[in-house]
Each structure stands twice: as C-alpha cells, then as structure tokens.
Amino acid sequence: MALPDIWFVVMAGLFVGFFVLEGFDFGVGMLMSFFGRAGGAESERHRRAALNTIGPVWDGNEVWLITAGGAMFAAFPDWYATMFSGLYLPLLLILVTMILRVVAIEWRGKVDDPQWRRWADLGIAAGSWVPAVLWGVAFAALVRGLPVDAEKQLRPGFSDLVNVYTLLGGLTTAGLFLLHGSVFVALKTDGAVRDDALRFANRLAIPVTVVLATFGLWTQLSYGKTWTWVVLIVAGLCHFAAMTRVWRRTGEGWAFASTCVVVGALVVLIFGAMYPYLMRSTIDPAYSLTIANAASSQYTLTIMSWAAVVFAPMVLIYQGWTYWVFRQRISADRIPDPVGLARRR
C-alpha cells in the first residue's frame, strides 16, 4: 500500500473517531431539551445530568475534527482547498453553530438565571442539530460527486448539495447520532434519566433503522465496492444487536459498543464508496481529485506518518483513560446545586 493510500485510510480513521465520539456529543446536545421536558419538576437537574455525561470529554472529542482538518491540509492539500472553498456555506453554518455550542456548554452554568440558561440551551441545540445534519449532507455529496472543474475549482449548484440522496445522508447521521447519544446517556446515568434515555432509544429505533437501511443500501448499490457489502452487513448486525438490547432495556454497555461500530461502519462505507476518489467530478471524471493526484509529497507523508505513529496511540490511551476515570454513572440527584452568579448584583 502506498503512502497516499495509507493516508486515505488515516483520514477515514480520523473521521471514524470524530463521528463516533462527537456522534454521541451531538446526540446528547440534540436530546438535552427532551430530557428536560421528561424531567418535569426536576427539569433543570435532568438537563444537567444529560449534559454532564459528556462534560469532561466533549472538548477532546471535538479535536478529532480539528485534527482531521489539519491532516487533510497536510496530506491532501488540494482536497482541503477544493472541499472547504467549494462547500463554503455549509461549512460556515457548521462553524458558526459549533462556536455557539462551545461557549454555551462552558458558560451555561456561569450565571444562575433561567433566561441565561435558555440562551445556552439554544446554543447547545443549534450546535448539535446543525452539524449532525450537515456533516451527513456533506459526505453524501462527496460520495455522489460534485462539479469539480478542470482547475480543481468547485462551485456547486443548489441541487448538487440538496437532493434526495444528500438529505437522506443528513437524516441518517442525525438519526444515528440521536440513537447513539441516547444509548450513551443510558449507559452513563442512573435512575429516571436512564429510563428516559432508554425510552428515547426505543422510540428512535424503528425510524432510524429505516433511514439507515435505505441510505446504506442506496450507497452500496450505487457507489459501493464488493468488499463494502461486508461493512454494510456488519453495520446491520451490530445495529440489530443494539436494538435488541434497547428493547430489553438492559445491557447498555453492549448496546453502546454496537452503536459505536454502526457509526464507524457508516464512515468506512462512505470512504469505501469514495475510493479511489477524494472528490469525484460530475463534469468529467478526468477532473476528479483522486488519492494519487491530490496527495502531498512523499517526504511530507513520511514525516506525518511518523507523527501519527508516535502521537495517535498516546491520544487513544489517555482519552481512553479519561473515559475510565469518569466511568461512574451520574444520576440527577448527584448534580450539585447551581453555583453560578446571579445575573445582576
């Protein structure tokens, strides 16, 4: 396997990390207000219990995206340049809402005021819903092909980005993240919040299964390789395994491990469907950005490989350790009283 191919796999790996880890972060963010509603009189504590399941880890999870962006810049500069200048408006929306999510999570508890918290919850919801949908749309558009011209420029029309397939892609990622997030909360909480999380997962099960199966089969039949059938089947089996656990309302650990595999398999399916293109041109296949024609020099890829070999295992180890340190379940009654300052003195 040549270095550019290896780096295509590394990019897929970084996006697997991003989708699996941010997937449940987005899911928690999307579901936070539902947990609040289900909590009745204890609404605020339930919201906070849900949010604090990702408390110590969401920032580190987000770095997977930042690093994927940097790695794309280093390993496939043309892909980075074409994709981010071409998908300008979706990326702008993703960035703006992710900014809001970061500050909303960190600043939410700083002021003890209902209106302040409503604004923060709005920021968290926007920063979870919008990227959850748009990343699916963007990757579906990549798989489907985009009008890249002879100068490697991309000026997509409306229908290149918004069509049945890409919308289905957005629906798939959002639905899968909702399910992934609710299973994660069920695993990380105790008491009423856990029951709510399992109820959400139950309600999501059938619609998500339908959407996921449709998108997976469509992708496989239109763009798949022979070997990606394996990925699709693994995803299907794990999804089924997760669903049986959710129905029985027990074994969240296995259910969560299964949804992790499903999310990861979706990313592998998408990258497998793209291979060997990074951006397939719908104008003329010869204009496409491929792994071969968009990669950096051999030297840069070698240096980056060394950096990845040294640092990636460390990242996995200490991020894993963080999850171990905060492995205890959280229940609503373990959430401390708000310590934020009053809005006015």
Added chain:
Amino acid sequence: MDTLDVSRWQFGITTVYHFIFVPLTIGLAPLIAGMQTAWVLTGNPAWYRLTRFFGKLFLINFALGVATGIVQEFQFGMNWSEYSRFVGDVFGAPLAMEGLAAFFFESTFLGLWIFGWTRLPRLVHLACIWVVAIAVNLSAFFIIAANSWMQHPVGARVNPDTGRAELTSIVALFTNNTAIAAFSHAVFGAFLTAGAFVAAVCAWWMVRSHQDEKARTMFRPAAMMGAVVVLVSAVGLAVTGDVQGKLMFEQQPMKMASAESLCHTETDPAFSVLTVGTHNNCDGVIHLIEVPYVLPILAKGEFEGVRLEGVEDLQQQYVEKFGPGDYRPNLFVTYWAFRAMIGLLAVPALFALTVLWLTRGGRIPRSRWFSRFALVTLPTPFLANSAGWVFTEMGRQPWVVVPNPTGDPMIRLTVADGVSGHPVGMVVLSLVTFTVIYGALAVVWFWLIRRYTIEGPQEHDSEPAPPLPPGGDDVAPLSFAY
C-alpha cells in the same frame, strides 16, 4: 471592496479576536499550575482559593479561545484555497501536528482538571494542569512555526512539475530562526499578559479588601508573583524583540523600512519617534522627532556605519526582481502598530514596579489611585499583543509567502494570488456573520470576566477539597457539573 479585501479583513478580524484570548490562556495556564503547585507543596489554603478563582476566569477565557480557534483551522481552505494548494505540503504539517501533539493533550487534560478535583489523586490532578500548561505553549510553537515559514520560508523547494512548494526538511522548518525568535517573543508576550492580569486583579482586590486578612495572605503574594512575571517577561520581550528586529532587517527589509517610514536608503538613519503626513507610502512623510544611534543599534548592533535600505529603493529592487507591482505595505499601519506595541509595554512594566514598591516589607497598599492604575493596566498587554501581530502580518504585505533572500526564490506568493475565487457577496456574508457573533461573544466574555473578578474568590471555594478514598465519591454530588 473586492473579494481580496473582504477576505483580508475577515482573516484579520477573526485572527485578532482569536489572539485576544489566546495569550491569556497561554500565560495563565502555567501561572495557575504554579499556584496549585504552591498549594500542594505548602498546604496553604490561600493558594487553593487563588487556583480556584483564577481557574474560573481561565475557563471562561478558554472557551472563547477554543471557539474562535475552530474557524482558523478551516479558514485557509475556505478563503485562501489557492494559497492552501501552493503551501499545503509544507504548511499543513505543523498544523496537523499541532492537533495531534497539542490540542488533544490540552483539551483532554483540561477536562480531567475541571472535573477531577475529587476524582483524581492530588498529584495526578496537579499533573493534569501542568500538561495543559505545556500543551498550550506547544501548540503556540507549532502554529508560530507555520506562520514563520510564511515570513521566512526555509526547508522547502518548488516542484517544477506541480508548481507547488514541497517540504524538504521538517527540521529546518522547526528550527527556522524566525520561528524561534517569534515563538519566544509571543510566549513572553503571553506571560506578560497573564502576569499583568493576575497582578492587576489582585492589586485591585488588595486595595478593596485592605482591612481583611485575605489581602495579606492571598492577594499580596499573588500580586507580587504577577509583578515578577511581568518584569521578567518585559526583559524577555525586549531581548527577543531585539533579536527578531535584527532578523527582520536582514530577511524582511521592507517590513523594517516601513516600520521606520524610512523612505530612502540612508547610512546611519535616526530612529523616528513621531512622524506626520499622509503616510500614503512615502508621499509626504515628515519625521518630526528623531533619536540618533538607536536604529543602527536595533538593526545591526552597531553605532555607525550601518546602511539601511528605504522603502522606495526596495520597491525598485523588487520590481526588477519579481516584475511590476506594488511591494510596499501600508506605512501608516506598520509605523504606528510598531510604536504602539513598544510603547504599551511601559504601562505594565511601570505598574509591576509600583506593585513591588508598594508591597515592600509586608505593606498593604490602600490608595485609590493604585487600584485605578491596576484597572488601566489590564487592557494594555492585550492591545500590545494585537499591535505586534498587526505589525508582523501587515508588514509582510503584499506577500502571503515572503520570498526568502537566501532561499528558493520561487517560493513566494502574493495575497492576491492566494485568495479563493469567491463571489464577493459570499465572503461578505461570512465576514459579517463572524464579526457579529464574535463581537457579541466578546461582550459576554468581558461581562463574565468582570462579574467573576468583582465577585472574587467564592465561599464554596474556601475549603480545600477533602482527599477522597478511591471510588468513595460514587454517590456524592459531583465536585463540578456544567
């Protein structure tokens, strides 16, 4: 306004916003680590309360630093795609390594630090904040090495087949003299910012609570610590600034000529303190106040016999070398940004000396002018940092990759050739969006920092966290929850 202007404004605005919050993070993380170390070593609860107090301010600031940083990672591709294509092979590497080797560390270990107060053994918890402190500085090194490559490209060549710059030596890139000088200068700037922040906040609190015990046990030592950090950093800034200046005279003569509004080549020119005129690139620049000898020393470390090239002469040379074009930066901005950066250093330095004098021998100052002085000092390091970066970045115009006088002359790119070919309306949309959102968030940030500073160390922070048996807090309330 065309796409180029709008894109330049956007990058300038988003970067300056980012670098309001960044130096405070870079400098404050080690100071907080120092405070917590002092508590762990001495058991003195005053340091514990200071750690918690500044830790809160640090986190409020860190959030906005992260939020404004996300945009930077993608803005190169969005607005500067032609630049990204040309330099990606070189420029991408430090960016990706910054993510792998620094961002992961700081974000993960900060999470451990925030939530681990009663969950981790005390020494492990202390190690977490030290990892954060080292990682934030490491990330600064990676990104400044990337920026320094744009100012003084080394370790690369242009591949004639692809027309792209290609990395030939990562060691050369990371040991770039510009990178080392710029990194140490920026880090001293960050430490000065954080030192002045700690000193000013604690000085203000010391005056406010001068009858209280905590003025003596808590705010006085912290203010003195901040003041010492400021003074050491000020010396460091002067030394590294001098080194950087000498490098620039050699490697980016146009930038330094503009910093001096030196229009024509002269031997032993005087240092200009005040200049009037339209500054419209040498049309009608009048030097009013000048100091002899200073400039030759700054440039070469010699009193006389130093020949410095002027803007107009350099312009002619560049036209001969690189073809027709205007190679002059905006003289007004470079001239005044340079002076603002240096001049603003005086305020925190003077303040630090005042703090050390007024607290000598156990004294607690109580004068109102002193607490006002503290408040006036607070914004000055931030302004100096911004001025310095505005000078550095606008001084390299019109280049985005400045040709290295002793490197591959083909490695050069003007900003006009680096910008994406977007319709102007789309870039205006993102410019307005980012400016409005960042503006609103900066207002909230300022309000939160002010509110938490005025509130001071909280009651529930007054007692050190009890050491817990392993796993003994499985039912206790969390020590921290968002």
